[in-house]
Amino acid sequence: MKNREIARLLHEISVLLEVEGKNKFKPRAFARAARSVEALGEDIEAVAARDALTEIPGVGKSIAEQIQEYLATGKMSTLEKLRQRIPVKVEELEAIPGVGPKTIKLLYESLKITDLESLERAINEGHLKGLRGIGPKTITQIAEGIALVRGVMSRTLLSEALPIADAIVEHLKSSAPVTRIDVAGSLRRRKESVGDIDILVLSERPTDVTDAFVSYPDVSDVLLRGDTKTSIRLTNGLQVDLRLLPIESYGAGLQYFTGSKDHNVHLRTIAQRAGMKLNEYGLFKGEELVAGAEESEIYQSLGLQFIPPELREDQGEIEAAKVGRLPSLVELDDIRGDLHMHTDYSDGVNTLEEMVEAAEALGHEYICIADHTKSLTVAKGMDEEQILRRIDEIDDLNSSGRWHVRVLKGAEVDILPDGTLDLEDDVLYQLDVVTVSVHSKMQMGRATMTERIIRAIEHKHVHILGHPTGRKLFKRPAYDVDIEAIFEAARGSGVAMELNAYPERLDLGAGHLRLAKRMGIRIAINTDAHRTSELHNMRFGVFQARRGWLEADDIINTRSLDELFRFLKK
């Protein structure tokens, strides 16, 4: 998907326009479009193909043309021209905390600074001294910021950030009087990765909370400290913001700091049109506070259904809330089983019995053991003989009466490069659940890869396509594949798409899930656990499902075992 790179380029245009300083609002328009493309999820090439780019919020005729030009030629002429006029490495300089377009403009125009290197040189040679608006503190801040940028600051996986946030919340609760405390920001929206952590607190003794916050054991730096806002950096580089809120504004603050930015801007315009004003202190009619203490009151007072945080991306949720059409999102409690996990028969760590015991402790009604097949030698894939032996073991285990959880017989069958399956049909037919996945030759071209996967899912005994795009966050892009064509084929043959809950996969993404839902495709949320502890990752799958607007009905492992078997019979 080219969404992220297009978002980056649009953002660069926005900054360069601001550096140029001609029109105040044009940069904002590009910035908005950039965020919107990034939040899109659906492959932007697919959107372009059906001529629907201007349906993306913030994308009009002109920006749509830029995107189309880029998809056709790999270039955006607006950006090329801007770069010629202002040859500044925006992305590098902007990453320095405290440096924005105005500073970039100043540095470029007065000192011809274009990148980290020339900036560092200028600092060392003392050239920044005496620049208007740049004092000694700013120079120090920039110097430290350069080191920080070089230290590869990036986003943190949700699965890493969530426990850190929980630990800080526990620390604050145990060391200061706290009436209410919430984690807000993209973490509350359950984005697959987050840039920082936002914690909101209501307390009768706010100074004590701030003291406790800055003395959290893992703090490396206190970035700023004020009466209502304090920021720290942890030793791992992650930034955490603490906001102290007054009781009458707590809900408004929670709403505001949960975001997303575009969701909030949209809400504010709705408030404006209704003759009101919305900010982090509340919803106001003139001086009068209409709503503020509870988040739900804000939405109610604007004539909207309550919008779950996972949907707050300004991707149609506000329009849906206006007419009472928000989905009733799936919850972790709706999940009755897990259809994809490994044991020590292939590359898992734990034994069959250990996995069953752990699944039973989680309250699952059924699980499916889906070890790899023989061509995946690095994962000790099983051949037909081993699978048959495994089938007998599971039959024995189910009839032993030792467990309540029903164990289904399955395999994660490799899709070979030509689209055939890595297991003989007569063995395949003895399995309850057949998941097929690509694990090799991931670089093949779009058309070939699409055909390969379609051929596999059209096999009449296949039930689920595992990790459909193959992406790994921060590590590996998705296979180049026509996902819509695959969904089409899946609908035709009654195959479900997996939502792989592994925190660095979360494959499918939110946009693809929405597309699948619109097309009537069923989803299986599976952990792909390789050890007992990973069975807990189901929650990350559910978070992602919610971001994809999924309801319990869209998901096959929310069903009773009988209903599940009906689906599996096709």
Added chain:
DNA sequence: GCCGTTTTCGGCCCGACTGTTTTCAGTCG
């Protein structure tokens, strides 16, 4: 450049914090 229950022009979210300022600009979220 985008957008529309104020619709094809004329607006465009809003406040905290910091540093460098004698009253405010820039950044951030």
